[in-house]
Amino acid sequence: MRHIVMGDEAVAQGALDAGISGVYAYPGTPSTEITEYIQKYKKEHHLDIHASWSTNEKTALEAALGMSYAGKRALVAMKHVGLNVAMDAFMNMAISGIHGGLVIAVADDPSMHSSQNEQDSRYLAHFAKIPIFEPSNQQEAYDGVRHAFNISEQLELPVLLRLVTRLAHSRSLVTFNVPDKQNEKSFIPNIDRFKMIPSKARPQYDKLVAKTQVLRSCAEESPFNQLSIGHDFSLGIVASGIAYNYLMENFEHNKCPYSVLKLSQYPLPYEQLKYLNDTCKQILVLEDGYPFIEEQLHDFFGNNNKVIGKLTRHLNRTGELNPDVVAKALGLKEIVNVEVPAFVQPRPPQLCEGCGHIDTFNALEEIQKIIGNKQIFGDIGCYALGALPPYNIISTLIDMGSSITMAKGAADAGVFPAIAIIGDSTFTHSGMTGLLDCVNDNAPVTIVISDNSAIAMTGGQDSSALAKLKNICLGLGVEPKHVRIMEPLPKNHEKNVALLKEEINYKGVSVIISQRACVRLPIDRKKIAKELSYV
Amino acid sequence: MTTNIILAGVGGQGVLTVASILDLACLNNGLFFKQSEVHGMSQRGGVVYSHVRISDDVIYSDIIPLGHADVILATEPMELLRYLPFLKKDGWLLTDSETFENIANYPQKERILDTIKTFPNHMIIDASEIAQKIGNAKASNLVMLGVVSNHIPIKERALRAAIKSLFDKKGDRVLELNLKAFDAGREYAMELV
Numbered sequence: 001m002r003h004i005v006m007g008d009e010a011v012a013q014g015a016l017d018a019g020i021s022g023v024y025a026y027p028g029t030p031s032t033e034i035t036e037y038i039q040k041y042k043k044e045h046h047l048d049i050h051a052s053w054s055t056n057e058k059t060a061l062e063a064a065l066g067m068s069y070a071g072k073r074a075l076v077a078m079k080h081v082g083l084n085v086a087m088d089a090f091m092n093m094a095i096s097g098i099h100g101g102l103v104i105a106v107a108d109d110p111s112m113h114s115s116q117n118e119q120d121s122r123y124l125a126h127f128a129k130i131p132i133f134e135p136s137n138q139q140e141a142y143d144g145v146r147h148a149f150n151i152s153e154q155l156e157l158p159v160l161l162r163l164v165t166r167l168a169h170s171r172s173l174v175t176f177n178v179p180d181k182q183n184e185k186s187f188i189p190n191i192d193r194f195k196m197i198p199s200k201a202r203p204q205y206d207k208l209v210a211k212t213q214v215l216r217s218c219a220e221e222s223p224f225n226q227l228s229i230g231h232d233f234s235l236g237i238v239a240s241g242i243a244y245n246y247l248m249e250n251f252e253h254n255k256c257p258y259s260v261l262k263l264s265q266y267p268l269p270y271e272q273l274k275y276l277n278d279t280c281k282q283i284l285v286l287e288d289g290y291p292f293i294e295e296q297l298h299d300f301f302g303n304n305n306k307v308i309g310k311l312t313r314h315l316n317r318t319g320e321l322n323p324d325v326v327a328k329a330l331g332l333k334e335i336v337n338v339e340v341p342a343f344v345q346p347r348p349p350q351l352c353e354g355c356g357h358i359d360t361f362n363a364l365e366e367i368q369k370i371i372g373n374k375q376i377f378g379d380i381g382c383y384a385l386g387a388l389p390p391y392n393i394i395s396t397l398i399d400m401g402s403s404i405t406m407a408k409g410a411a412d413a414g415v416f417p418a419i420a421i422i423g424d425s426t427f428t429h430s431g432m433t434g435l436l437d438c439v440n441d442n443a444p445v446t447i448v449i450s451d452n453s454a455i456a457m458t459g460g461q462d463s464s465a466l467a468k469l470k471n472i473c474l475g476l477g478v479e480p481k482h483v484r485i486m487e488p489l490p491k492n493h494e495k496n497v498a499l500l501k502e503e504i505n506y507k508g509v510s511v512i513i514s515q516r517a518c519v520r521l522p523i524d525r526k527k528i529a530k531e532l533s534y535v
Numbered sequence: 536m537t538t539n540i541i542l543a544g545v546g547g548q549g550v551l552t553v554a555s556i557l558d559l560a561c562l563n564n565g566l567f568f569k570q571s572e573v574h575g576m577s578q579r580g581g582v583v584y585s586h587v588r589i590s591d592d593v594i595y596s597d598i599i600p601l602g603h604a605d606v607i608l609a610t611e612p613m614e615l616l617r618y619l620p621f622l623k624k625d626g627w628l629l630t631d632s633e634t635f636e637n638i639a640n641y642p643q644k645e646r647i648l649d650t651i652k653t654f655p656n657h658m659i660i661d662a663s664e665i666a667q668k669i670g671n672a673k674a675s676n677l678v679m680l681g682v683v684s685n686h687i688p689i690k691e692r693a694l695r696a697a698i699k700s701l702f703d704k705k706g707d708r709v710l711e712l713n714l715k716a717f718d719a720g721r722e723y724a725m726e727l728v
Contacts, residue, residue: 002562004558004559004562113573165573166571166597166598167597169571169572169573170569170570170571170572170597171554171558171568171569171570171571172567172568172569172570172594172597173561173562173567173568242597244595245595245596245597246595246596246598247595248595248596249595249596249600254593322596322598322600323596323598323600324600324601327600335600335601335602335603336602337601337602337619337620337621337622338619338620338622339619339620340616340617340619340620341616341619341650343642343646343647344613344616344617344642345613345638345640345641345642346582346638347545347580347581347582347613347614347637347638348581348638349546349580349581349582350580350581350637352580
């Protein structure tokens with residue numbers, strides 16, 4: 001039977017059918033639906049698996065490694081920038097190796113539909129020397145994640161499953177296969193490889209380097225890498241992941257005249273690429289993201305002017321691919337189309353009507369009138385919209401948690417007052433350690449935690465911070481009289497402005513918890529948030 | 536044969552609900568489909584769109600190539616114009632006449648509608664008004680689905696079944712209102728033709 005699933009859900013179902021004992025994740029567009037699907041499935045089928053949200057991607061990946069250490073299969077899901085957060089664990093688990101299968105599904109976002117960069121996760125997997133699986137469609141996402149769990153256990157390595165937005169958020173029909181059972185709990189006989197002290201890490205790293213060849217042959221033989229031979233040898237094409245679809249879209253009835261290597265498993269299969277290099281006049285590389293394959297082809301075959309792609313500007317260097325740019329690279333006729341009339345205006349996302357962030361911004365606006373517009377440091381969440389009109393409140397937005405640490409650094413440089421605004425979940429994700437730095441230096445910073453009791457931007461997932469913010473701040477050493485509470489409501493505006501004014505004049509660490517539940521939360525969760533609130 | 540449809544609107548207008556109904560109907564009708572959407576940061580009030588591709592054969596790209604959309608179906612007229620580069624020569628433009636003006640520099644409504652009228656194949660439908668008359672102002676999306684139902688290779692029966700299975704859990708009243716909105720859209724479109 002065929003099922004309607006989006007790319008993310010195909011990964012989730014594939015992992016469930018591969019017998020995972022847990023998913024570990026922090027929400028992030030476009031990866032969120034992977035975990036949400038598993039949570040829903042767990043509830044409906046009364047499964048005994050772990051599926052609740054982790055505090056951040058690093059805690060998620062480490063917990064998954066613990067599950068793998070105990071012999072069971074674990075899936076980790078995150079958006080591309082989340083992998084930066086988990087990088088420490090990521091690099092080192094490649095060296096220790098894993099026991100139960102471990103697959104890390106990372107959703108890249110070329111064109112930055114909802115991200116601050118378009119980094120290509122394949123580089124990070126390459127850096128860690130682990131296999132990559134990159135599906136081209138929903139069925140391959142399902143089949144591929146099961147394949148990835150198998151090779152993960154076979155090679156004793158984590159596998160990175162790379163998605164891009166267009167596949168993550170696209171639905172199609174997928175056939176599910178017979179599910180595997182969960183692994184029994186087990187330890188490996190000699191756990192030395194998990195003790196990464198230098199004397200044990202060195203031989204493990206040697207082993208990892210030596211595995212490169214095994215990984216490569218694994219990719220050469222992979223059923224997911226297919227070389228089809230054409231009849232026109234003026235061009236050979238390497239098309240990875242979703243780029244394969246954009247290629248085939250341009251040929252009716254599947255009739256591409258050129259030899260094509262359809263690529264979904266890395267490291268790159270050298271022999272197949274060499275065949276293209278030996279037989280074709282030129283090689284066009286189609287890949288969504290950075291020129292990852294293109295660069296390696298130069299390494300393989302020298303800069304022989306044969307390889308064309310993003311670096312040679314046959315394709316856009318930044319932003320995602322689509323059937324049209326691929327058509328252009330193939331030299332196919334372009335369709336002249338109608339243009340968008342100039343009077344059509346952009347319609348940027350907006351904060352919801354009645355959102356608490358708006359009232360927090362309104363209060364901060366009064367402060368901005370006094371201190372100017374360069375001293376409020378922002379963070380990642382719905383309140384990032386404060387960087388845009390009509391608010392123009394936030395001056396910076398770099399990465400999760402950076403509002404606090406950047407405010408601190410600016411304060412160290414003499415900026416006063418330095419104000420940070422950060423959400424509740426972003427604070428527990430990556431803000432707490434920065435706050436400890438502030439406390440230890442008694443930095444003159446004012447930190448506004450705009451607490452809506454949810455991870456709102458990705459759809460209102462449970463926040464790790466729920467009912468814990470005050471105790472966390474006190475526990476980290478913020479003075480009790482400078483942990484302040486306000487309720488962002490229009491009727492409290494004057495009171496809130498006065499409170500902010502008091503705290504920005506304090507020459508030490510102050511935290512203002514501006515607390516009101518996200519207006520989009522269902523009534524029962526709003527009620528819980530209200531009961532647990534400090535207001 | 537592949538039929539390409541772009542669904543366009545503003546967050547909260549039910550664009551993705553229409554997409555889900557089309558998906559389900561394709562499944563019921565044994566058709567291949569791909570349906571991609573971008574919603575990421577769009578809370579209420581931001582741009583939402585979906586590419587729906589329906590075929591009796593394998594579909595490759597999740598995105599519709601430029602100049603290949605048979606239909607652009609919009610729940611808001613300015614949103615319709617945003618996707619004009621995708622319109623096939625002789626493709627259809629279908630939109631609700633009601634604007635959603637939540638930005639300061641929203642263009643003049645007349646200008647938008649006049650531009651749409653320059654295309655030979657267009658229908659501007661008072662879908663919101665029709666939905667309101669039926670008793671469910673939110674169902675303008677289903678009115679629009681009714682309008683488009685004659686332009687797509689899915690049988691009416693399959694669409695109705697899909698609407699039923701999607702709204703079943705929400706109770707008889709909601710289901711009935713949505714089916715009524717769908718029927719009203721169909722009737723309206725037939726009168727126009």
